[in-house]
Each structure stands twice: as C-alpha cells, then as structure tokens.
Amino acid sequence: MSNGTSRLTGRTAVLIAVGLCILVGGLATAGAAADTGSTSAPTPAVIDTADVDAIQSISVQSEDDEEDEADEESDTSSETGANANAGADADADVRNPQPPIEDEYVEEAPERGDEYFEAIAADRRWISYTNPRDRYRSPYLGEGSGKICVTLLNEEGETIVGETVPDTTVTVPTSDSIDWHSYAGPMTVDLPLTEHYERPLDSDQFGTSDLPQGDGYMDSHCIEIHGMPEDGGYVGYDEPQIDGEHADWIEVVGYIQIQDTWDTDIDPIEAAESYEEAGGGWTYAEGDSHGQVVIVLQLDPPEDAYPDVEETESETGDSTETETETETDDGSDEETETETEAETETETETETATENADDDDGDVDEDESASASQMPGFGVLVAVAALVVAVLARARR
Numbered sequence: 001m002s003n004g005t006s007r008l009t010g011r012t013a014v015l016i017a018v019g020l021c022i023l024v025g026g027l028a029t030a031g032a033a034a035d036t037g038s039t040s041a042p043t044p045a046v047i048d049t050a051d052v053d054a055i056q057s058i059s060v061q062s063e064d065d066e067e068d069e070a071d072e073e074s075d076t077s078s079e080t081g082a083n084a085n086a087g088a089d090a091d092a093d094v095r096n097p098q099p100p101i102e103d104e105y106v107e108e109a110p111e112r113g114d115e116y117f118e119a120i121a122a123d124r125r126w127i128s129y130t131n132p133r134d135r136y137r138s139p140y141l142g143e144g145s146g147k148i149c150v151t152l153l154n155e156e157g158e159t160i161v162g163e164t165v166p167d168t169t170v171t172v173p174t175s176d177s178i179d180w181h182s183y184a185g186p187m188t189v190d191l192p193l194t195e196h197y198e199r200p201l202d203s204d205q206f207g208t209s210d211l212p213q214g215d216g217y218m219d220s221h222c223i224e225i226h227g228m229p230e231d232g233g234y235v236g237y238d239e240p241q242i243d244g245e246h247a248d249w250i251e252v253v254g255y256i257q258i259q260d261t262w263d264t265d266i267d268p269i270e271a272a273e274s275y276e277e278a279g280g281g282w283t284y285a286e287g288d289s290h291g292q293v294v295i296v297l298q299l300d301p302p303e304d305a306y307p308d309v310e311e312t313e314s315e316t317g318d319s320t321e322t323e324t325e326t327e328t329d330d331g332s333d334e335e336t337e338t339e340t341e342a343e344t345e346t347e348t349e350t351e352t353a354t355e356n357a358d359d360d361d362g363d364v365d366e367d368e369s370a371s372a373s374q375m376p377g378f379g380v381l382v383a384v385a386a387l388v389v390a391v392l393a394r395a396r397r
Contacts (some may be wrong), residue, residue, distance in 0.1 A: 100154040100155045100158065100299075101155070102162075102163055104156075104160065105158075105159050105194075109211070115130070116199065118130045124212040125261050126262070127211055127212045127214070129202060129203065130202075131222065132198055132202070133183045133223040134223075134224035135180075135223070135225065136226040137226065140227040141227055141233065142227065142230040142233060142284070142289075144226075144230050145289065146224070146225045146291045146292050147224050147293075148172065148187055148225075148235075149292065150172070150220065150222075150297060151205065152221075152297045152298070153253075153268065153297065153299070155300070157268070157298070159201070161194045161200050162192040164249075164299065165244070166195075167191075167245055168243070169188060169190050169243050170189040170240050170242050170250075170297065171189075171241045171242075172188075173186045173238035173239075173241075174186055174187055174237050175234060175237070175281060178235055181225060183223040184223060184225075201219060203218065204217060204218055204264070205268075206219055207219075214264045215264070220294060222292075228284060229284060231284065231286060232284065234283045234284070236280055236281030237293060239275050240297075249299055249301045249305070251299075252296075252297060253269055253296040254272025254273050254275075254278070255273055255274070256272055256273070256294045256296065257282065257291070259282045259290070260288065262292060278293065281293075
C-alpha cells in the first residue's frame with residue numbers, strides 16, 4: 001500500500017512539474033508579448049533617399065521640358081518673323097534693289113505774285129514761269145518759240161539736282177540756227193544744279209494738278225527760244241555728251257519731243273523715246289509755232305557706290321543676337337539659382353527625415369532591449385524544472 005501510494009505520488013508530482021513548466025512558459029510568452037505590445041512604438045514612415053532623388057529628377061526633367069517647349073515656341077516665332085521680314089525684303093527688292101542714292105529735290109512752282117511767276121494763257125492751255133535762260137532773237141523773225149530741257153531723276157524716278165554727281169557736265173549740241181542764243185551752241189548743264197544756277201529748275205513739265213500744266217513742282221532745267229520764223233524755222237539738237245568723274249553714273253533714258261501744246265500728264269521714263277524716234281528737232285509751220293524736247297536722264301550708280309546694306313544688316317543682326325543671348329543667359333542663371341535652392345531644400349528635408357527615422361529606430365531598439373531584459377529566459381524554466389524533479393526524487397526515497 002505504501003509502495004503504490006509512493007508511485008502514484010511520484011507520477012502526480014511529475015505531471016504537476018510538467019504542467020508548471022508549461023504554465024510558466026505560457027506566462028513568460030504572454031508577458032513578453034504584452035511587454036512588446038505596450039512598449040513598441042509605431043514604426044515611422046521613412047522617406048527613402050532614392051525616392052527623393054527620383055522625385056527631384058522628375059521635377060527637373062519637367063522644368064527642362066517646359067524650357068525646351070518655350071525655346072521651340074520662341075524659335076518658331078522668330079522663324080515666322082524672319083519669314084515675314086524676308087517676304088517684305090523680297091517685295092522691296094522687286095521695287096528697287098537699293099534705296100535711292102540721292103533724295104528727291106522738292107521745289108514748289110511759283111504762284112501769282114511770286115518773283116518767278118510769269119503768265120497763264122487766257123484759255124488755260126499753258127502756264128509760264130520766268131526763266132533766266134530765256135532769250136529773244138534779234139532781229140525778231142516771228143512767233144516761233146521752243147524749249148530744250150534736261151530733267152535728272154534718281155533710281156525711283158524722282159526729281160534730283162545731281163548732288164551725288166558733282167563736277168559732271170551734260171553737253172547738248174544744238175543746230176546753227178540758234179547759235180545766237182547765249183545758252184545754246186551747245187547747251188551745257190553743270191551738276192549739281194544748285195551750285196551753278198540761280199534757278200536750278202525753271203519748268204514744271206510733268207504731272208497734273210489744278211494748274212493748266214504740271215503738278216505744281218519744278219522738275220526741269222531748260223533754255224527757251226523766241227523769235228524764230230513761223231514758216232520754215234528750224235531748231236535741232238544732238239545726243240548729249242556726259243563728262244566728269246561720275247559720267248558713267250548717268251544714263252540717257254530717252255527724249256520726249258512734242259510740236260504742239262505740251263501735255264504734262266505723262267511719266268518721263270515711260271514716255272521717253274530713242275533719239276531716232278524723237279526726231280532730233282522740229283520745223284515750224286503755220287499752226288505749229290511751238291516745239292520742245294525734254295532729255296530724260298537717270299542715275300544708274302555702280303553697286304559699289306551704295307552703302308554696304310548687307311554689312312549694316314549683319315551688324316544689326318549680331319547686336320540683336322548678342323542682346324538676346326545676354327537676356328537668355330540672365331534667365332538661365334536665375335533658373336539655375338532657383339533649381340539649386342530647390343535641390344538644397346530637398347536635400348535638407350531628406351536629411352531631416354532620415355535623422356528622424358534613425359532616432360525612431362534607436363528608440364524601438366532600446367524598448368525591445370528593455371522588454372527582452374524583462375522576459376524570463378529559458379534558463380529560469382530549466383532551473384524550476386530541475387528543482388521540481390529534485391523534490392520529487394527526494395520524496396520517492
């Protein structure tokens with residue numbers, strides 16, 4: 001009876017010891033879990049440096065794309081403006097390759113009461129101005145009258161006085177029949193007109209207005225003839241000779257000869273004919289007591305006489321490009337500074353976030369270490385089990 005009871009008691013003790021081990025282990029595990037749950041802080045969200053770099057790269061790329069688009073728009077606008085300017089230049093070239101080398105000379109025709117105003121026909125067929133080169137034949141042989149004129153035009157067909165062709169002389173041989181005229185035999189015209197004559201221009205031969213003749217502006221340099229026989233009188237002229245340093249700058253466009261009332265509603269260049277077509281002079285007849293000719297001259301300077309337009313445009317273009325580049329550089333510097341500041345701010349934020357993350361990691365490690373130190377280890381469990389076994393063994397004895 002005593003032996004059976006002892007074995008029973010021993011078995012019971014072993015079961016109790018195993019249960020205690022399980023109980024202690026369970027409590028230890030539960031306590032560790034509880035301690036871990038109560039002391040562990042939530043893991044903070046940490047910004048990865050690589051993610052920050054990627055975001056920054058995307059931002060910079062976006063800014064670069066915007067700059068490229070702006071540059072493309074600017075280039076397109078520039079090309080459009082350049083094409084428009086090129087079209088305008090092409091039109092200008094069609095009209096005239098170069099601007100006139102001499103500007104138009106403008107002198108209004110005298111009005112009633114002016115020193116050089118002479119007369120208007122009663123039927124308003126003609127108007128006359130006082131001409132210092134007007135001469136009357138003596139003896140006076142009739143009512144035959146006439147004019148020999150020279151008009152000088154620039155490249156645009158505008159009236160000029162020859163300031164760009166100084167020391168140039170136009171000589172017009174005339175017939176012996178008018179050798180009595182002090183400005184004939186031959187007729188000479190010295191350029192520029194404003195430096196050699198009291199009245200550089202004395203006639204209004206072209207254009208229309210409310211006047212009987214002309215457009216109200218002087219355009220020709222003439223000699224006038226009076227007292228020629230009305231029946232058989234003759235006035236002749238030959239082709240002009242041009243002498244001087246700039247003689248090759250002047251082109252003889254042609255001649256406009258009329259033996260009747262002069263019609264001013266004409267364009268001098270379009271109306272000019274060759275010497276042969278014009279006739280080289282006229283003969284008075286009954287009913288044809290007046291005749292005149294205008295020799296049309298026009299400037300035709302060589303290419304090297306004009307200012308170098310291409311160099312001027314090139315200098316202007318270079319200056320414009322330089323200013324544009326300077327403005328662009330300034331803008332780039334500002335953008336660079338802005339990007340640098342943005343990068344610096346981003347790096348600072350990244351470093352701050354990283355340090356906070358490190359601090360949070362450190363706190364978590366310390367809490368986990370404290371919890372681990374509070375947990376009962378396996379050594380304690382083994383010691384308890386060994387103590388129980390020792391007690392049981394002693395009880396069996």
